[in-house]
Amino acid sequence: MSLQELEPMVPQKLGTYHSKDPDPDKDKTVPFLQALFEFAPTAAGQHNVAVDILACATDECLEELAKRYLYGLILPMRAGGRKKPPESDHTSRVFADFDPTMNSDLVEPAKAGDLSTMRDL
Numbered sequence: 001m002s003l004q005e006l007e008p009m010v011p012q013k014l015g016t017y018h019s020k021d022p023d024p025d026k027d028k029t030v031p032f033l034q035a036l037f038e039f040a041p042t043a044a045g046q047h048n049v050a051v052d053i054l055a056c057a058t059d060e061c062l063e064e065l066a067k068r069y070l071y072g073l074i075l076p077m078r079a080g081g082r083k084k085p086p087e088s089d090h091t092s093r094v095f096a097d098f099d100p101t102m103n104s105d106l107v108e109p110a111k112a113g114d115l116s117t118m119r120d121l
Contacts, residue, residue, distance in 0.1 A: 003043055006050040010037050017059050029066045036069055 014034055019027035033053055040046040049069075056062045 003047045003050065006047065006054065010034070010050050010053055013054055013056070014062075017062055020059070029063050032066050032070070033062065 011034070014030045017030050019029065021027040033049070037046055037049045037053065040049055052065055053062070056065055
């Protein structure tokens with residue numbers, strides 16, 4: 001789906017979230033994920049965040065997603081002096097796995113004699 005199709009779905013999904021915290025005002029899951037989506041620096045980043053949010057089927061999943069972004073993206077960037085990490089030339093792994101030209105230098109084709117070696121492993 002395109003970003004334009006996903007964009008209205010994100011607030012709807014986040015609107016279904018119910019905090020388990022006794023004081024729901026302390027739970028920052030929804031505003032955090034909403035901010036990640038709105039302020040992602042690229043359209044591809046917005047698309048990725050939207051897909052991640054919409055893939056969550058439970059409130060616990062949304063909480064874990066917020067933690068993953070916090071501890072895997074935000075805090076490491078803050079520790080690095082708030083510098084944006086360099087953009088990668090490599091596409092996501094999923095697409096690289098399906099494109100043999102991307103892996104041609106990394107993977108050597110198996111030869112007929114290799115089968116017996118692999119069986120011995």
